[in-house]
Amino acid sequence: MNNKLRLLLLVLLASFVVFMAACSNDGASGDPEETPSDDPETEETPEEDEETDGLYSIEDFDHIKDDGTTIDGGELVFGLSSDTPFEGTLNWNFYSGNPDAQVLQWFDEPLLTWDENYVYTQDGAATYEIDEEDNRIWTLTIRDNVNWHDGTPVTAEDWAFAHYVIADPDYDGVRFDSSLRNIEGIVDYHNGEADEISGIEIIDEKTLRITYVQATPSLITGGVWTYPLAKHIYGDIPVEEMSSHAATRQNPIGFGPYKVDSIVPGESVSYSKYEDYWRGEPALDKVTLRVINPSVVVEELRNGGVDMVSSFPQAQFADVVDELSNITWLGNIDRAYTYIGFKLGHWDEENRVNVYDPENAKMGNKNLRQAMWHAVDNDTVGERFYHGLRWAGTTLIPPSHPEFHDATNPGRAYDPERANELLDEAGYVDVDGDGFREDPDGNELVINFASMSGDEIAEPLANYYIQAWANVGLNVQLLDGRLHEFNSFYDRVEADDPDIDIYQGAWVVGIDVDPSGLYGAEASYNYTRYVSDENNQLMTDGLSEAAFDVDYRVDVYNQWQEYMVENVPAFPTLYRAALVPVNNRVTGYAVGDGTGYFRYQVGVTEEVAESAE
Structure with a gap:
């Protein structure tokens, strides 16, 4: 999708939720992250005959601020906008939520970086070489001057160790996905059938060789696990204790531009510059991260209490x-979307696979799911309440990946008449005349809807969706009659709480377009638990040798997007702009991926943050 078409879509459409402002290029790699949302400011359905003024486009904004002369040193205050504490799992190998990622990005980073097309470059803390005769074999070399914050070199053994921990059967994180399973011998190790991972070889202190089962186009755009784990710290900790250990929660270590000095759990983090950072000495002396409630973000920005x-x-x-x-x-266009997910099965922890069970799921009827998408007017939500900075989602590959997002696929447009037809066809009719439809067996149908808290418009948006579904005769009620804060929400969604029928979530998608980490049969993040042979085949085709032909891969993912529009285990509600306010004194900061700007370059032009006039 070219820029003019993006602009046209942004003006005509609209969209929903804030959760993460995309950061400089040294942020997280292609791993999905969930985040809270913020929603419309009224419980009333927007009137379609209202005037729509003041629409903005993403092209109204620059994505880089590098004006002014940076002073020596200085301190920057970063506001983590959230109505809930960050969890504090502060290691890339164990974290699962966006708030923790925001904390991590200041003190740790991936060993490989990527360009604006999401392709790995040779400019990161490590370089890579692909074997010319067998492109399944990657040789990865860590630069000599890359050291942990305690001065210990980051080694190939640390990089290999991260793989062994993630593949360990006692690992309690979510990273043992299809990308990791693509390493030769790693599944045998995970299953206890081998003592070593045959596809991982330590060549020397700084060189690691990995042999993959299959060479896929995803390998160069996020398919390599790029986060080492400090073996000299974690080596004696039992794997099942690592994520909760003080090394992860109280005294985290990285090799990024800033090191952690102190943590107030869930509330704030103080960092100081790591003078021996491999790219060069960071511009700032200190960074302070503070959790800021969304209700006071504007005031904190106005008075200079936070720089961004x-x-x-x-x-x-x-x-x-x-x-x-x-x-x-x-x-910039955000690498993210919000969505409505339908609970259709459960996670089998022992075998680490999703179990699709539509016969026993309240939301197992495809017509019901299709109708619920047709019932909501996300175009109007975006235009009326987000001023064109969020716009209606159409497919589960967002426009942040323009080569693979199918801009010709309309998804399921707002059409309550069609929603009613689909429900009638499936036998969902109002038997007792109370205005709500019963299920096809004539039983009362109450759909429990889980949604996250956020800023002051989180509840009104959830109520808007509930009203939209009521307008087509569906009795949808908030789970427990209220919104749920980020951590408890995802605890219950991940655990397949039987009281949840549908939920409103959000994803920051990976730099690689491959959707199997979110919707694959072995993906723990596939919270819908939807599995099918056709879905599996399309994901396999998208990673096949034939998919090195970009046109072929585009066609496969177009088919997958259409397949998900048809079957609707989840549907996107809103795409969005990543909108980041920064104090005028900040310089060297960029929004987006592959910008060539990194956290160590962020500086300030004045000692004190500027206040509004």
Whole structure:
């Protein structure tokens, strides 16, 4: 999709939730992250005959701020916008949520970086070489000056150790996915059938060789696990204790531009510059990360209490953009979307696979799921409440990946008449005349809807969806009659709480377009638990040798997007812009991937943050 078409879509469409402002190029790699959302400011359904003024486009914003002369040193305050504490699992090998990723990005990073097309470069802390005769074999070399914050060199053994921990049967994280399973011998090791991973070989202190089962196009765009684990710290810790150990939660270590000095659990982190950072000495002396409730983000920005925030309540943008004279707004298309997911089975922990069980799932009827998508008007939600900075989602590959996002696929447009037809066809009719449909067997149908808390518009948006579904005769009720904070929400969704029928979630998608990490049969993140032979085959085709032909791969993922529109285990509600407010004194900061700007370059031009006039 070219820029002009993106602009046209942004003006005509709209969208929903804040959770993460995309950061400089040294952020997390292609691993999915969940995050809270913020929602419309009224419980009323937007009237379609209202005037729509003040629509913005992502092209209204620069994505880099590098003006001014950086002073020596200085301190920056970063606001993590959240109504809940960060969990504090502060290691890339164990974390699962976006708030922790926001903390991690200041002190740790992947060994490989990527360009604007999400392809690995040779500019990171490690370089790579692909064997010319067998492109399944990768040789990875860590630079000599890459050291952990305690001065210990980052080694090939650390990199291999991370793979062994993730593949260990006692590992309690979510990273043992299809990408890791593509390494020769790793499944045998995981199953206890081998003492070593045959596809991982330590050549010397700084060189690691990995042999993959299959060479796939995803390998060069996120298919390599790029996060080492400090063996000199974690080597004596039992694997099942690593994620909760003090080494992860109280005294985390990395090799990024800043090192952790202190942590107030869930509330704040103090960092200081790591002078021996491999790219060069960081511009700032200190960084302070503070959790900021979304309700006070605007005031904190106005008075200079924070220099930037991880996410901004976009519904407020038009109201404050002129008054926040001390702020420069950066933006880019976000590598993310929000979605409605339907619970269709459960996770088999012993075999680490999803079990699809539509016969016993309340939401197992495809017509019901299709109808619920047709019933909601995300175009209008985005235009009325997000000023064009969020727009209706159509497929489960977002436009942040323009080569693979099928812009010709309309998804399921707002069409309550069609929703009613689908429900009638499937036998969902109002038997007792109370205005709500019973199920095809004539039993009462109450659909329990789990949604996250956030800023002041989180509840109104959830209520809008509930009302939209009520308009087509579906009795949808908030789980426990309330919203749930981020951590407890995902605890219950991940555990397949039987009280949850549908849920409203959000994903930051990987740099690689491969959707198997979110919707594959072996993906723990596949919270819908939807599995089918055709879905599996399409994902396999997208990673096949034939998929090195980009046109072939595009066609496969177009088919997959259409397949998911037809079967609707989940549907996207809103795509969005990554909108990042930064104080005018900040320089060297960029929004987006592959920008060539890194965290160590972020600096300030004045000692004190600028306040609004």
